[in-house]
Amino acid sequence: MSDAEIPGNARPRLGAHVRMRPDRATGGYVLLGPETVVVLNQTGHAVLRLCDGERTVDQIVASLVEGYDGADTDVVGEQVRDYLSRLAARNLVAFTRTRR
Structure with a gap:
């Protein structure tokens, strides 16, 4: 799925069998998946901690924008969609069907 x-x-x-865990070595967080470890930066962690299958992408973007003074909603939205798209391509993120 592309960000567009x-x-x-x-x-x-x-995604299935993917977990986010604290990393003692870096003091940050990592994503653990089948045969995969991804070290997260603070921004990646900020996005993924909100990815619970309940919040929508728009709600995640709004929450992130609220936390950063002067953040542009369109820019943050584009960056979040790009990030999620790249993780989805690696099966680290999946999307729950939207509710009607």
Whole structure:
């Protein structure tokens, strides 16, 4: 799914068998998947901690914008969609069907 295809009402969650865990070595967080470890920066962690399958992409973007003074909603939305798209391509993030 490309970032242009991720609708605002999509509900991202971690993929099957993927877990986010604290990393003692870095003091940050990592994503653990089958044969995969991804070290997260603070921004990646901020996005993924909100990906619970309940919040929509639009709600995640709004929450992130609220936390950063002067953040542009359109820019943050584009960056979040791009990030989620790249993780989805690696099966680290999946999308829950939207509710009608």
